[in-house]
Amino acid sequence: MLRIALVTAALVLGTMAHAGPNGTIRVVDGDTIKVGDTTVRLHAIDAPEVDQMCGDAQSPAWLCGAWVRDKTREMFEGRTARCTSTDTDRYGRVVAKCSANGRDIGETLVSEGLAFAYRDYGMDYDLAEKGAAVTARGLHGTGVMSPAAFRSAQRDAAQTDQRQAARNTVPEAINPACVIKGNISRNGESRIYHLPGQRHYDDTRISEHNGERWFCSEAEARAAGWRKARK
Known part of the structure; x- marks a missing residue:
């Protein structure tokens, strides 16, 4: 045996x-x-x-x-x-x-x-x-995003571009390393950043003309005065 x-x-x-x-x-x-x-x-x-x-x-x-x-x-x-x-x-x-x-x-x-x-x-x-x-x-x-998170962000960005193209809009051009969206409320009082995977990330649009911007890290966003979205 x-x-x-x-x-x-x-x-x-x-x-x-x-x-x-x-x-x-x-x-x-x-x-x-x-x-x-x-x-x-x-x-x-x-x-x-x-x-x-x-x-x-x-x-x-x-x-x-x-x-x-x-x-x-x-x-x-x-x-x-x-x-x-x-x-x-x-x-x-x-x-x-x-x-x-x-x-x-x-x-x-x-x-x-x-x-x-x-x-x-x-x-x-x-x-x-x-x-x-x-x-x-x-x-x-250095400031580095994990490779898995980077690939996920690329997929999210590609999906967003596809949705925008379907609406006949021009896709937003972003630095592949800077995928955090810094959004300003309509009344200008709240500055909130959204991470890939959060509930409102895909629907958030960045208007640099209105002072909104992309960030490469959460530390950069917080230093600039933005706070993380709750969901």
Whole structure:
């Protein structure tokens, strides 16, 4: 019975993780690499999109996604990766944990503040992210929106543009990093900001002519005298 149990356990583990792919690394972005001819999405980390911008009240908007990609290239481009695949994502990419020169690539990126622990898919790098945050390494020392929140805001903005186009109106042009809407009441007495996902976000229109504006962070909005919408 023990022999059968051990064989069964080995088969179960074999379906969960597979050796490879292995090969030369070409960096696509902060959480995606090419290993030989295979596109690999690094397991349990999330890095800014290449076109993502960062910034807050203390610093102007800048292309943090491209910066992360370039820093990742400096560390790993052309090196040899040894990977253990765990899954295939909806885009057909192999999801894997990879190492180069004995270093876990995902852990290195999170520890250096170039990526975040993607806890929805595993707690592997939770402590690494907390260490980077405490010491303000990499992105943690700047005004940065989480990649997941950035993607959500982009989807919301795209949906808003589609609704506006259906009404034959001109879509509002916004900085992708600045998605918080600063709205002024009709009597001019209340200045309220709306975050993506809040009840009235999609219906709020920004009129810069009337003093309304976009913000890149809540801290920037509060510093300018706006308060957060209650819903």
